[in-house]
Amino acid sequence: MTPQVLIRNVRIYGEGDPVDVLLGDEQILAIGTGLDAGADAEVVDGKGQILLPGFVDLHTHLREPGREDTETVDSGSAAAARGGYTAVFAMANTDPVADSVVVTDHVWRRGREVGLVDVHPVGAVTVGLEGRQLAEMGTMAAGVGRVKMFSDDGKCVHDPLLMRRALEYSASLGVLIAQHAEEPRLTVGAVAHEGPTAARLGLTGWPRAAEESVVARDALLARDAGARVHICHASTAGTVELVRWARSQGISISAEVTPHHLLLDDSRLESYDGINRVNPPLREKSDVEALRRGLADGTIDCVATDHAPHAEQDKCCEFSQARPGMLGLETALSIVIETMVRPGLLDWRGVAKVMSERPAEIVGLDDQGRPIEVGEPANLVLVDPDTEWTVRGRELASISHNTPYEDMTLPGKVTTTVLRGRITARDGEVFPLTGER
């Protein structure tokens, strides 16, 4: 049995008067004032803080197996717990690729052993992410890891016939296909957003149409297959418009935006620092604005980090040689506060929606993103909205340090994360089930 946790004087969703919340045995036991806990209960002072459902990340790269020098299930889980996450989806572009139940079950088991966050493996859509042959989605879905989401992320499933078949299978299996929308013929050698900045800097451009053409195509394929499609890391104003249109047609489409696409634009590239290289690339201010508005009005369903750890030698090199990707798990909430809450585009209910409820719904997790009520699973995060902190890559829990926010002072901090009634992170310290960190 999990020892009880009593959170005192906290405002649920940042609304109403402060209350006490008693957690025990995986569930919320009581909500009220002046609650009493057992003698061995852990008491957390929630004064001035906000209680939200634990965050769910549909897009995380944990690099295990294959690049354990850059991140592992262990280190990535620590980053997730510190960032307020209670569930993450670990992308399939590992080495070996997660295109078989052996790999997906391994990732799931490692996650359970570490116990800091529920690590849900994402299965590859095609064998080896090569885009030629469908992977055994059904076998992965039936494994102990119960794969619920499939993606070739890192690469686009660009063959329309294969994508169509994948969508058809996914509909019958009841799983989700997440597409990295990138028409590869339009992005040969591309390293930066195609626009005035890339032209001036002499960087090969990645046009918006490379993303948007695949979003449009996949919306139509999903319509015809009677399937759902999820768009990874939406980065352009046009993608927001296309998702809006598709939904108005009754098409089952969902989309995520990353924190970095909500905050940063391609003016960052002036320094030629590889830290700013990411797929899809940082776009223009007008795209950032459209993505924020799209997230605020629900056209974009959720925030997903695309946490992409890379080794120093793979980032600290010529811009065009740098690997694309940025850390995101520990900074996501602060970026959402900075870009959405502070400007008045989202309230705390809205944060709960885009960081927890919608992602859980999209992928069909029934124990996450739940209302904060008695009897519901105790997967929760406690947030101090009034504090500020300065990001230092070396102080993050990830093995890699490639944060684009180095030395930036950001608002808001996760103080405590609770998974099934057990504290997984508190004031930056993490509490794994295994002692081998």
Ligand SMILES: NC(=O)N[C@@H](CC(=O)O)C(=O)O
């Ligand atoms: N986002 C990135 O720039 N990189 C991701 C792959 C991906 O999400 O496309 C990675 O695996 O490093």
Ligand SMILES: [Zn+2]
């Ligand atoms: Zn991607």
Ligand SMILES: [Zn+2]
């Ligand atoms: Zn990714």
